Amino acid sequence: EAGVAQSPRYKIIEKRQSVAFWCNPISGHATLYWYQQILGQGPKLLIQFQNNGVVDDSQLPKDRFSAERLKGVDSTLKIQPAKLEDSAVYLCASSPRRTSYNEQFFGPGTRLTVL
């Protein structure tokens, strides 16, 4: 079974530029998550999708971040414009079903550096 795929793996941009990340979850996984992980901290949930609907985006800075999951499969996360404090690893995870357990499977992440 293929894992969660993400691209790009690394991205360096200057502040005020835009950037987009892509995620392809494990086949059949209905729930998809985007996390931001700053060095030395645990992952922070940005947005959670159930199929192509948003379940939770309470911690998504909506003035600059946006995300979509078309057709309930792939997802993109965009930052526009980027700030220095957005430098982090962006992790995508998927979960096979919305059950009591919510075990999640993570992709390799995208390391973003904002200069």
Added chain:
Amino acid sequence: QKEVEQNSGPLSVPEGAIASLNCTYSDRGSQSFFWYRQYSGKSPELIMFIYSNGDKEDGRFTAQLNKASQYVSLLIRDSQPSDSATYLCAVKTSYDKVIFGPGTSLSVIP
């Protein structure tokens, strides 16, 4: 009070010893509890989850849950250098969110 807290590291143990990692959570109605391992520069990987009070064992790993004390722990027996990583505790709360703790860095010294 932070929603999920973990014992501050780094934690160093000699090879072959038992490593004990602790996690407390604030939402008394939390339902499920997860331990993820994250190697430096890699993404988290699930190693165990537990949802009932008591112990759950999987090989060298034992998760312990005490809902009355709002406490979950991970014991690693016969620690190996390959166990050196950051261990993340995650809690599924009563309001259906999964919250990660800050992680505890473990170093197993040969």
